[in-house]
Amino acid sequence: MRIGELSRRTGVSVPTIKYYVREGLLPSGELSSPNQASYGDRHERRLRLIRALLDIGGLSVAAIREVLAAVDDPDRSVHKVLGEAARRMTPRYAEGGDDASLASARDQVRQLIARRGWQVDACNPAATALSETLAALDRVGHGEFAEVLDDYADAADRVADADLAYVARKAGLDDLVEGVVIGTVLGDAMLASLRRLAQTHRSSTMYEG
Amino acid sequence: MRIGELSRRTGVSVPTIKYYVREGLLPSGELSSPNQASYGDRHERRLRLIRALLDIGGLSVAAIREVLAAVDDPDRSVHKVLGEAARRMTPRYAEGGDDASLASARDQVRQLIARRGWQVDACNPAATALSETLAALDRVGHGEFAEVLDDYADAADRVADADLAYVARKAGLDDLVEGVVIGTVLGDAMLASLRRLAQTHRSSTMYEG
Numbered sequence: 001m002r003i004g005e006l007s008r009r010t011g012v013s014v015p016t017i018k019y020y021v022r023e024g025l026l027p028s029g030e031l032s033s034p035n036q037a038s039y040g041d042r043h044e045r046r047l048r049l050i051r052a053l054l055d056i057g058g059l060s061v062a063a064i065r066e067v068l069a070a071v072d073d074p075d076r077s078v079h080k081v082l083g084e085a086a087r088r089m090t091p092r093y094a095e096g097g098d099d100a101s102l103a104s105a106r107d108q109v110r111q112l113i114a115r116r117g118w119q120v121d122a123c124n125p126a127a128t129a130l131s132e133t134l135a136a137l138d139r140v141g142h143g144e145f146a147e148v149l150d151d152y153a154d155a156a157d158r159v160a161d162a163d164l165a166y167v168a169r170k171a172g173l174d175d176l177v178e179g180v181v182i183g184t185v186l187g188d189a190m191l192a193s194l195r196r197l198a199q200t201h202r203s204s205t206m207y208e209g
Numbered sequence: 210m211r212i213g214e215l216s217r218r219t220g221v222s223v224p225t226i227k228y229y230v231r232e233g234l235l236p237s238g239e240l241s242s243p244n245q246a247s248y249g250d251r252h253e254r255r256l257r258l259i260r261a262l263l264d265i266g267g268l269s270v271a272a273i274r275e276v277l278a279a280v281d282d283p284d285r286s287v288h289k290v291l292g293e294a295a296r297r298m299t300p301r302y303a304e305g306g307d308d309a310s311l312a313s314a315r316d317q318v319r320q321l322i323a324r325r326g327w328q329v330d331a332c333n334p335a336a337t338a339l340s341e342t343l344a345a346l347d348r349v350g351h352g353e354f355a356e357v358l359d360d361y362a363d364a365a366d367r368v369a370d371a372d373l374a375y376v377a378r379k380a381g382l383d384d385l386v387e388g389v390v391i392g393t394v395l396g397d398a399m400l401a402s403l404r405r406l407a408q409t410h411r412s413s414t415m416y417e418g
Contacts, residue, residue, distance in 0.1 A: 052349060079416040083409065090405055118410040126405030133398045140261060142391045144375075151371035152396075153403050155364035160407035162360035164415060166353075182351045184405075187361075189342045191404070192397045194362050196299055196335030198369035199393075200292065201327040206373060207288040 003029065006039045010047045017047065023061055025050050025068060045174045049181075053085075057181045063088050071173050078176065082167075085177050089184050090125040101143075105134035108146060116153055163187060212238065215248045219256045226256065232270055234259050234277060254383045258390075262294075266390045272297050280382050287385065291376075294386050298393050299334040310352075314343035317355060325362055372396060 007014045020026040026046055029037030046068075053059045053067060070076050070084040109131045113120060120127065137145050167179040216223045229235040235255055238246030255277075262268045262276060279285050279293040318340045322329060329336065346354050376388040 048350070056345075056349065077416060079412050082412050082416070086405055086408065090402070113406065116407075116410075118406055119413045120406050120409045124406065124409060126402045126409070130399060130402035130406070133395050133402065136265075137391065137395050140265065140391060141257070142388070142395075145388075145392055145395070148368075148371040148375060148396075149399075149403075152368055152400055153407070155367045156400065156403035156407040158364045158367075159357075159361055159404050160411050162357035163404075163408055164411045166357055168415065179351070179354075182346065182349060183354055184408075186342050186346050186351075186354070187357075188397075188401045188404070190339060190358075191361055191365065191400060193299070193335045193339035193342065194358075194365035195368050195372075195397070195400070196295055196393075197322065197327055197329050197333065197339070198325075198362070198365040199295065199372055200329045200333060200335070201325075202369050202373045203288050203291050204328045206377065207291070208286060 001039050003037065003039060006043060006047065009044055010051070012047055012051060020047070020050060023065070025061070025064060045172065045178075049174050049178045052178045052181045056185045057085075057089050058185070059088055067177070071177055078173065081173060081177060082180050085180050086184060087125050089181065090129050099135070099139075101135040101138040102131060105131040105138065108134055108149070112149055112153065115150075116157075159187070159191060210248050212246065212248060215252060215256065218253055219260070221256055221260060229256070229259060232274070234270070234273060254381065254387075258383050258387045261387045261390045265394045266294075266298050267394070268297055276386070280386055287382065290382060290386060291389050294389050295393060296334050298390065299338050308344070308348075310344040310347040311340060314340040314347065317343055317358070321358055321362065324359075325366075368396070368400060 001009075003014055003017055006012075007017060017026065021028050026043060029039040029043065032038045049068075049071075050064060053064045054061075059067070067085050067088060070081045073081075076084075109127050110122065113122070113127065134143075134146055137143055163183050166183055167176055170176040170179045210218075212223055212226055215221075216226060226235065230237050235252060238248040238252065241247045258277075258280075259273060262273045263270075268276070276294050276297060279290045282290075285293075318336050319331065322331070322336065343352075343355055346352055372392050375392055376385055379385040379388045
């Protein structure tokens, strides 16, 4: 297809498509004549992935380039590619200092990971983010909120099962990574809203019923 | 206690405490002499609540004033007060238009609420936020991700149980609302990190094991 058709199909403007080609995010089309390039399904899939990383994942062009390099690296396993995408979408809680709260939070996280039997690296960015959140709780005098950790981890296991079952249906690596990006970011928003609804229901039962 | 002691105990500077008094967020101390005011536990608790709403909840001074008005209203039930605090901490996903995706997403949310037997208002802001997220999924061609909704709702129910058990231990309404603010905001961050860890574990099992 021509670039105009690619633009219509994906909702991405022609100048933007050309910009992605110049930036090396999207392979150039095949030249069918000296000044006409032809684009295929591969371009369309890649373009959707770029938009997902940009619009939903909130990634920079430089970060997108690295994720795409992982996707295109034949030596990289699916697990590594998914990890590369997920790593860039891990929100970090505003850091406090390297204090006693953080040291104890790191211990809590290490113990939790061991208790759950989760095969994750100790330097996983989500583990770091979790330690920082637990440290923040402790600093505002709510360290005991960490008692909910195992209930939360049960819930997270359930959610992750559903997430992986969703992405596993995707055929190619581009689609798989796109599914991870969409599911990660919009899934967080979905889960936060559902948590509010469930809390409202329970609060109504506890305090009004 | 004097204002200096209140400042030491809470980590809030004296000028900031005076600012909160001027803005009507914190009641003035009792005058023990013409130019000396005395502060009690009530002030300390309220100051901690203000900081939680501001630093963790990210609320504006105007929004904090309304939450505190709800806390101090003797005619407001605990459920209503918690609802007022929670309402202001519901993240909204960037809105698209009022299109077919949104109309169908609203139906999905109504059906989900009915299916779960959740006693929540249809105009609950979390229900609106959830509809917007589902509409966004549909617009990027991932409407089928909504199939995970019930698994996510199961997880949300489990998390909400743990949340409410935590806040129910709080004695006064100030502490209760503080617990809700802390638990809501930091709980979202905790859950997002745990979800990443659980996903990593599953991905490693599925694609490497």
